[in-house]
């Protein structure tokens with residue numbers, strides 16, 4: 001599978017953020033774990049701190065041969081209707097991932113604009129949230145075949 005993985009604001013600072021919530025890996029180490037865990041998949045990683053740039057990447061992905069999207073929008077999860085509308089354009093399977101459990105944190109993190117435009121959400125398991133999400137996409141692809 002050809003998977004696009006998108007990271008939103010502040011996820012480039014993994015390794016420096018609260019390890020109790022986000023684990024201690026850097027973003028580069030996290031991406032390495034993902035590639036090593038799924039050697040048969042091809043990954044394109046993209047991170048931006050800018051909402052509009054993330055929207056451009058999502059729109060541009062329409063003309064690329066991606067089979068699935070994994071997105072951790074960071075705090076834009078709780079604020080961005082524009083990101084949600086961009087995601088709605090994609091017909092490939094989409095999963096939302098969070099390192100922390102956004103439902104058991106501050107009340108403002110319970111608001112999730114993305115959840116009803118993705119196939120599934122994986123959260124609260126640090127890097128394992130990503131592993132579970134990609135296993136889900138792999139199984140989904142196999143069940144469609």
Ligand code: DQA
Pocket residue numbers: 009010011072073074075076077097098099100101102109
């Ligand atoms: C996050 C959760 C968000 O609430 C937060 O703003 C982040 C990271 C997570 O992966 O747990 O930046 O998306």
